[in-house]
Amino acid sequence: MTTNLNGIDVSALQAVAQEVAATTEPAKRSARFNVKTKWENQTRSVATVSRYSIRGEEYKRHFEIAADEPLEFLGQNTAPNPQELLMAALNACLSVGYAVNAAAMGITIHSLEIETDGELDLRGVLGLDESVNPGYDEVSYVVRLHTDGSREQVEELHRTVTKTSVNYANFSKAIRMVPKLEVVEG
Known part of the structure; x- marks a missing residue:
């Protein structure tokens, strides 16, 4: 193989x-994930991923994930x-x-x-x-x-x-x- x-x-x-x-x-057989979300306005928010730990070690990283509602549900349709x-x-x-x-x-x-x-x-x-x-x-x-x-x-x-x-x-x-x-x- x-x-x-x-x-x-x-x-x-x-x-x-x-x-x-x-x-x-x-601790050596677990993984932990964390997401912090901040409301921006109306129905839009942005989640930030800044760290995770796996097998007893913490690691840094940076990702942002936007969320919004469609226009028909009072949002601006700027994100999923x-x-x-x-x-x-x-x-x-x-x-x-x-x-x-x-x-x-x-x-x-x-x-x-x-x-x-x-x-x-x-x-x-x-x-x-x-x-x-x-x-x-x-x-x-x-x-x-x-x-x-x-x-x-x-x-x-x-x-x-x-x-x-x-x-x-x-x-x-x-x-x-x-x-x-x-x-x-x-």
Whole structure:
């Protein structure tokens, strides 16, 4: 098997997996991500990613992610809205899962596209009916995947990705939220 498949260094992937499996130190088997979002005006906000930690080490970086609502929902349509970013995050996480797991399985990906769709009931979003969920009741997605793997290998790849994808897990089961409000005076 080649050491680099789908742009993934398979040897490095295996080494990291072995190190994480062998450690008894909780910090050495975890990753933590942080995003700070500032409201700019109207429905626009900008999130900044400035750091993350993985396996007990903190790393600096800088990315900005803008969000806005469409004109029809009182925004200026200057960026994707939070729901589109949420779906993009799911799709990106699944894409990583397919690329990495396919590489580990020796499968070359020729093309991969994921399309996600969900519908919200605006009565819940606008607080008009408290019996209506403000979030999604169902989200559907289609994976369009062309590989050199057999049908059985691709089905196993799909099962592995849906079992190990962080954002698939985040979408499919509840996350315990820990809110804290800090009121800034004056």
